């Protein structure tokens with residue numbers, strides 16, 4: 001990481017009704033989980049959203065009257081970036097844990113899956129992004145590892161009250177072709193390194209290093225408006241598309 005602030009794209013994942021009773025106090029205001037990503041061009045491949053069950057999240061209102069859910073730390077940062085009515089001020093409307101969000105049904109931009117679900121990822125860091133992570137198992141080894149953990153361990157699903165239908169129908173979607181890695185880079189790297197679970201830290205780091213540079217410089221879009229184009233040439237355009245449609249916002253930290 002460099003010396004300057006890191007730019008993230010915050011993807012707005014809309015909470016679908018019926019809401020859990022905890023969210024009843026917000027009336028008709030739309031509610032979004034906001035996920036920080038460095039890879040807006042991969043949003044075509046979202047299969048679910050990740051939250052950490054034991055982590056604290058808050059709900060607060062932005063300048064447009066929308067309710068956003070993220071960590072309090074990130075909400076404070078957002079309040080200095082024009083997200084809230086008063087600079088530096090976050091009015092905490094609700095405190096919840098990741099556990100409370102598990103199984104929530106969401107509508108996310110660009111993905112072919114009409115509804116996706118909030119699922120548990122145990123390796124989410126508290127001091128990065130919003131604490132909400134969007135899952136693209138085709139291209140992110142961490143996401144693929146966590147999805148496989150849920151798919152192959154019924155006890156893990158049960159522990160967190162995750163229903164089969166929130167996990168089993170969701171498969172990695174081929175969205176980017178990378179030379180030597182095919183159209184599901186994260187899956188290729190996961191298999192090659194024989195990764196066992198989301199806790200396989202060193203191998204996951206290695207997997208990420210294997211695919212990222214190559215993906216960025218030689219990856220080609222297989223889907224969407226920029227099909228056939230190189231990632232480095234379309235990343236910004238895809239981000240812009242999301243921003244224009246109000247499906248994402250820029251966030252720095």
Ligand code: A2H
Pocket residue numbers: 006036037038039042123124125126127128129130131132133134135136139140141143208
């Ligand atoms: B990325 P960096 Cl397809 N804890 O988005 C753990 N991971 C987090 C996080 C947190 N609190 N907040 C964000 N992230 C993830 C897509 C993606 C990402 C792809 C490929 C690689 C990739 C889909 N998940 O990240 O430390 C988010 O996952 C590679 C590192 O700031 C975010 O982008 O570099 C990335 O890590 C930000 O990590």
